[in-house]
Amino acid sequence: MIIGLTGSIASGKSTVANMLKEYGLPIVDADLVARLVVEPGTPTLQKIVAVFGEDILTEDGAMNRQKVGSIIFHDEEKRKALNAIIHPAIRQEMLRQRDEYLENGEKTVVMDIPLLFESKLQHFVEKILVVSVTEQTQLKRLMERNQLSEEEAKARISSQLPLIVKEQGADAVIFNNGTIEETKEQLEIILKKWNVI
Secondary structure: OEEEEEOOOOOOHHHHHHHHHHOOOOEEEHHHHHHHOOOOOOHHHHHHHHHHOHHHEOOOOOEOHHHHHHHHHOOHHHHHHHHHHHHHHHHHHHHHHHHHHHHOOOOOEEEEOOOOOOOOOHHHOOEEEEEEOOHHHHHHHHHHHHOOOHHHHHHHHHOOOOHHHHHHOOOEEEEOOOOHHHHHHHHHHHHHHOOOO
C-alpha cells in the first residue's frame, strides 16, 4: 500500500512522519527530495539559475532558499516558473525512490508530500492521511517556530489549500491539536484499520 501523508505548514506532519518511521515504514520525503534535486551541479538548479539569475546562489553554489522564498512569496508568476522547473524533477525522483522500496520487498511505502493536493498528486498514492490542526493552533505554532509576525504567518498559511479542504479529500485524518500521545493513538488506530501494523 502506498500511503500519502500530507497536512499544511505547522500542522505537525513531520511529527507523524517520525512516528511512521518508528513503525519501520519507509518514507519518501518530498522536502528531502526537493533539496536533493537542487543540489549544486544538478540540471534542476541550472534551470532555476537560468530563470532567476546567479544572485539566488550562495557563495558555495547552493540555492539560497530564503532569497528564492522571498521572491516567490510575493510574485505569482515567479512562483509558477519555479514550480514548473522543480516539480517534475521532484516527482521523478519520488517515484524512483518509491519503486525502489517496492522492488526491495516493502509492503507499505509512505509518501510524505506537503502539497499533495495543491500539486494534484493523489494518483501517486492509494490512501491519503491528512494531519490537521485548528487555524488558531496552526497560526500560533508557525509564528513560534519560524519567528514570524502574525501577518507573515497568515500569508504562508493562505498560500496553501485550507486544511478543511484537505480533510475532505482524505481517507483518514489525524487531529494534532492535543498531546503527542493523542496523536500517536490516532495514528495507531488508522494503521491497524488499514492492516499496515
